[in-house]
Amino acid sequence: MIEFERFKLNNGLKVIVHTDVSTPLVSMNILYNVGSRDEDPEKTGFAHLFEHLMFGGSVNIKKYDEPLERVGGENNAFTNNDVTDYYLTVPRQNLETAFWLESDRMLNLAFSKRSLEVQRNVVIEEFKQSYLNKPYGDVWLLLRPLAYTTHPYRWSTIGKSIEPIQQATIEDVKDFYARFYNPNNAIMVLAGNTTVDEIKVLAERWFGSIPAGEEVIRNLPQEPVQMEPRSLTVERDVPLDCLYKAYHMGGKMDKDYPAIDLVSDVLSNGNSSRLYQSLIKEQQLFSDINAFLTGDEDGGLFVVTGKLIKGVKMEAAEAAILEQLNKIKVDLITESELQKVKNKVESLMTFNEMRIQDRALNLAYAEHLGDINMVNDDILRYQAVTSEQIREMANEILRPENCSTLYYYSKS
Amino acid sequence: MSIINRKQKPPIFEIAPDRKVVELIVPKVYTLDNGLKVYVINAGTQELVNVEFVFNAGIWHQDHLYVATSTNSLMKEGTQNMTARQIADELDYYGAYHDAATENDSAFHGLFTLNKYLPATLKVMEEIIKRPIFDQNEVDIYLRKRYHSLLVKMEKVDFLARIHFTGLLYGPQHPYGRFGKAEEVLNVNREDLVAFHKKFYRSSNCQILVSGKVEESVIDLLNQYFGGDDWDGPVISEEALFEIQPAGELFHHIEKPDALQSALRIGKVLFNRRHPDFPGMHVLNTILGGYFGSRLMTNIREDKGLTYGIGSGLVLLRHSGYFYISSEVGADVADVALDEIFKEIALLQKVPVTSSELKKVRNYLGGTFLRAVDGPFNLIDRFREIHENNLDIDHYYRMLETIQKITPDEIMELANRYLSVDSLYRLKVGK
Incomplete structure (x- = not known):
């Protein structure tokens, strides 16, 4: 507290x-x-x-x-x-x-x-x-x-x-x-x-004596809803092929943000997570894999990214990621998997309160977002998430027409 | 409202941490039934605890490249009673963080957990530490992953500079200087890992550091899981010693023709914390490149804009230590930057530091010390630093005293004794 x-x-x-x-x-x-x-x-x-x-x-x-x-x-x-x-x-x-x-x-x-x-x-x-x-x-x-x-x-x-x-x-x-x-x-x-x-x-x-300025009124052009898949292919002087898939989602204050955050945790938070277990350890297609949210206020990105094991084809790697995304869209996650990602959030939030400097930033950011009490009760928003919501959010966000894919190839 | 005079700065209070602050570093010491020592620092406001297992099982102790790190990292990938998957599931379920780190002199297994999950997670730690099996399939997966990650690192100029630089200072046969090609990691074999674990991961070669908001029950729990004689072994009485064989040439250039920036490293072998001149060199290093207001940062970044960052440091190891300056600079201005670096060293050798600058550094280092002992995790790190080198808190008293008392002449004398230009190695990685 x-x-x-x-x-x-x-x-x-x-x-x-x-x-x-x-x-x-x-x-x-x-x-x-x-x-x-x-x-x-x-x-x-x-x-x-x-x-x-x-x-x-x-x-x-x-x-x-x-x-x-x-x-x-x-x-x-x-x-x-x-x-x-x-x-x-x-x-x-x-x-x-x-x-x-x-x-x-x-x-x-x-x-x-x-x-x-x-x-x-x-x-x-x-x-x-x-x-x-x-x-x-x-x-x-x-x-x-x-x-x-x-x-x-x-x-x-x-x-x-x-x-x-x-x-x-x-x-x-x-x-x-x-x-x-x-x-x-x-x-x-x-x-x-x-x-x-x-x-x-x-x-x-x-x-006290610093004069106020004019109120800043933001009138930013809004991003239109993405209607079809986009992709970009590049070749660079890097050792490994790499894949990035970015899906549009809502902002940090969006009511669904915690559920979407937990979708990314189920996929890639910790060594027990689905992408790590399936794509690194079982299928051995990637040497590194991650899913995370950019957390931008006006609508951020849900990003899945991985570096391919040498010799693995990009198509096979992408198909394997999509199979995992599909699973979370079809099957409900188990109660214990849900509890696990919630426990991780709880301990992460506690770690983020260790230093006064971090507490100061958390307070400033929560106030900036419009609800300072988030520093203490954001955890409740996460604890209220259900397996059904996780499946629903996965279906809403992880759609092909909502996705931009970057194929980043090694020249060698 | 009264008008304030903004030209007038507020009064400056001297920051000279006293003995009471240093005493916060002293842990409570417990001995488990098998003689294993546990050091506890109980402080902090969050319901968190960090249990760190420290082993004399660093890079220093390995016979083959990559064995110490691989052993440490693979201990969680399957044990006699738990699969890799079960271990990952358990630790993640309780929201715990397990960190296996290997340094030059020691290896660590750190557990960070909420207090309420300590009993459940310590049980998993017992498996990881005492009973790993190094399954061949897990070994293969790990080594391949590591190989891929090394391939990426080897493309970074700063990483290349770091490994080649210690190679120059210590020589390719010395544990602090040795490094390999990425593909060599694939040569690690399972038997070496099993043997390394068997020899070094023993209660007789271990210490436990506990910090956070520590509950009374922790010692009983540690006794239950780690206090038995089931993981005893021979005490490793004497550490192997190695001869330092520095490179003959002082100047080295590793070509990376496409690099937009070159990584620079300059420095030499010095000494570790135990040396009587360490506290003075700590002050000298701070003035030269140890903080944002340092001379290198002021000249090369803030005056000339040649880099995003430049700094110097003292790396303190158990058997040695070295001084380095490092930066990444625009490829076309690397030589200008090198000239300026040597100008700054020469200034320290010829012109005494002004009392104003010295006063600033004294206060800055006083504040740095307060930050470095703020909170239980910082406190235990400070304890570890001295304990690893068989020093006690007198070391910090001496350091704080030197910070307050060192004179401009003494600083100049140290600069002449330890930073003479013809003793410094220079490495450029890039164009």
Whole structure:
């Protein structure tokens, strides 16, 4: 049970406090409601590039990291399709420095041209390191535009390609900042050795005077229902053939999300799962297999992927996956299989509460999704799922006409 | 509302963890009926427990390549009383996580479970640890899977750099330096696995570390499943020793003509935690490349934008240790990056660190220590680090004292003694 209190500043900043006095530390997590889905299709990769620029100095502070390290703190950030999240952990006695730093970059950035130049290069190197210079690194650059024709989920957070990152200007940076980096578009969580009274004072002192911005109204093009199977075949310099099947599904808050999540767990969570047992151990067609959800808010993907054993034909491998998918569409899973995947969810959720930093993120994300109580009662949604629902969801999602398939062949 | 002065930073409080913080690392020690030692750290707020079985059964102890890792990984793939499938079903049913990891010096079987399922899952762990059968079919499946995964890894410049680099430092015959081709994993034979298990996975060669929100009953449970004399064996009194045979040449280049980035590794053999200069080198390494604000990161990423990341580290092993710098940089700027790396090392040798930078590093490392002892799983890891090297918590007192007291001159002296340019190996994998 994660206990918390909430309040809101006049400028719209939502603040959540979770007290845990067993640690000498406090974690601060600030989630901005902006992700790569909010980008101009001609300027993809910008939300993530912008995240880098948030460390390049703000109006009163030359560089973000240095003062934080000076007080014994550590920080990082991530960007995905939906949100951008900044988090830090600091010894409790130096908590105020965190407020000073985070409020200054919410108030105004320095918009340094030099920082833009350097971070453009850093992000281009990141693009190369994670997406171009690694075997299978470009999979999501191929799979997203295949699965999505219209919604901004059709590009990856890193961007469609390197070029728009190279062309980003300081005006782009200023516009983006003015639109999205406002207190009324953010959620701040403090977790650890602190109290709600202390945070009320600090939040008011440092964030209270930051003016609210215009409300962000999202009007994203919706993805039309996929009516027929799609596929893409590529050949790359990789050692093994690989197969990806991506099925459209609803968003994270969709009432069926837990049931669909459990479908993927039945298929591939743990060594006892169906795909592992049948395709790796019994039929020995794959060296690696996985089923997972991307979890995107506006409708994500249910992905099944595997690397083929050398010499196995793609057709045979795909047929074997489809046979397993068909099984879960026809036969009800047993009570004990159902209990197993629910138990796994319960322990995973408990593991995800071990660190204050994770608790802070869980709280921020649940609040962002619109129901903070999910941090404690999401498990009930999973526990209520029945075998019938699992079969129903498998039938609804795992249809050929709902699927985009990527055949990723080895050149050799 | 009063207007705050944002130019004025809040007061900075010194972060110097005291003895009380270090004492959190001291576990309660129990002895099972067969003499097996159990170390328990009870802390935390979540109903979770981690039981870790540690064996002297690392890469160091194997006669043939891939035997230590394969033995460890295959122990869960079928036992005298349970099939591989039954083991997987049981552990998954209880939502438990079993992790078999093999390092250079030790092998581990970790069990993470909710407290309420500890009795049921420990019973499965007993099978895994005492009674694996290494069925030939399971061995074949595992080795083929491993072979395929190695084929993919061998295409990554950072992985290639890592294995070739330790090869240069320790030589191809030394357990810390030896590596093989992917296909060699297919040569592992079942008899070697059976023999390795029989020799090393014994109560006399094992210790158990327990952490989390630990309940009283855990010692009784451990006694029930692991306290008997049914898995005793000869004590492995002396470890085999190996001679370090470093490469003759300092400069090495492994060609990967299509690479967009080159992986760089620079470094040398140094020492492990037991060496008196370790705490000082820990500070020196932090300044050079051990955190985001380090000199390498500041220069090569934040000033020049040549890489997504660069860092340095001290790898601490039981019989040795080494220092390394690593990065992946744009293929066309690899040589520029190398020059800058050596400039930074030379600066540390010639110019004393300013008191402002040193103050920052002292506080940063103080905070890092607090994070490193936060929660039961971190605490048991810190205990393991010293216990593996036959050190006690005085080691951490010394480390914290050095962090607070080391002088700029001492740091410069260490840089000259240990990082002289003509002692550092350089490896580039890529263009």
